[in-house]
Amino acid sequence: MEEKLKIALAQVAPVWLQKKATLMKAEKYVLEAARAECELIVFGEGFVPGYPFWLAHTGGAQFESNVQKDLYAHYLRNAIQPEAGDLKTLCHLAKKNRIAIYLGAIERAANRGGHSLYCSLVYIDLKGKIQSVHRKLQPTYEERLVWSAGDGNGLVVHTLKPFTLGGLNCWENWMPMTRAVLQTQGENLHIATWPGNLSNTEDITRHMAKEGRSYSVAVSSLMRKSDIPKETPHYQMLMQSLPEMMADGGSCVAAPDGSWLVPPVTQKEGLITTTLILEEVFRARQNFDPAGHYARPDVIQLQVNRERQHLLTWKDEVGKG
Secondary structure, eight states: OEEEEEEEEEEEEOOOOOOHHHHHHHHHHHHHHTTEEEEOEETTHHHHHHOOOGGTTTTTOOOTTTTHHHHHHHHHHOOOOOOGGGTTHHHHHHHTOOOEEEEEEEOOOGGGGSSSSEEEEEOOTTTSSSEEEOOOSOGGGGGTTTTTOOEEEEEEEEEEEEEEEEEEEEGGGOHHHHHHHHHHOOOEEEEEEEEHHHHEEETTHHHHHHHTSEEEEEEEEEEEGGOTTTSSSTTHHHHHHSSSSEEEEEEEEETTTSOOOEEESSOOEEEEEEEEHHOOOOOOOTTTTTTTTOOOOTTTTOOOOOOOOOOOOSSSSOOOO
16 A cells, blocks of 8 residues: 655745734635645745745835834734744644644744744644744845844654655755755655745755655745735835735645656646655665765764754742742
């Protein structure tokens, strides 16, 4: 009997910069994927509440700009806090429908004071439990104007039926050592989340599949000017400054030999489903296994700090004795 996993790629647009409405949209697609008998659904990078597309088009680096401050404050208010129960409904749906979820989200990190943002990838298992929140290690270029650098706490893999999953945000997927951390933990299904655009996914997805001899899944969001709610701060300026299409998708799946299982899909909103077969991983590892018979730990080893980074450690015993 073949060991299989049916997955769904949610190539959809957020209700941009609106947390509650975007979470409701995610919930809708989780139910749709469950009805299609999928066992995993993946959303794009920063899907809740959306990617900061304004930065590149509105002078994001301008110091003491009221426009940038207003947009950041709005972004901050619409970021998620898992510990505050923001993902409670998604967790309930995962458990009720026996479907795992990888969700790209902008996190307002409580353990870092609650006023800075992290681009995080959240994994919710079949039992509805949040098993990891991976904060992007290094924001890219203008992203550094609104996102903070993450840590290694989320560099973990998860077992889902016969597969071992790992996930990274956007350009983290270009970091060879970071990919190797997941491969060494037994990853055979790699999840790469992106804010959108074919230019991000068409080359690296097949490369990661061939390098890891694993399935490589790239999930991108969509973002059109029409997805900007009128309630967004400086709406008229954004409508004048932003292009009609900011993210055209490009979601795709490569097989362990690097061939396309699902070629890149652009300009189309909705679920993309496919079925993965574990046997294809085993066949591909016969002549190359990056963490096994083709590795040289006597020559090269990796050291990883997976502590959740924070500034405050209590050493007193207030309230005791």
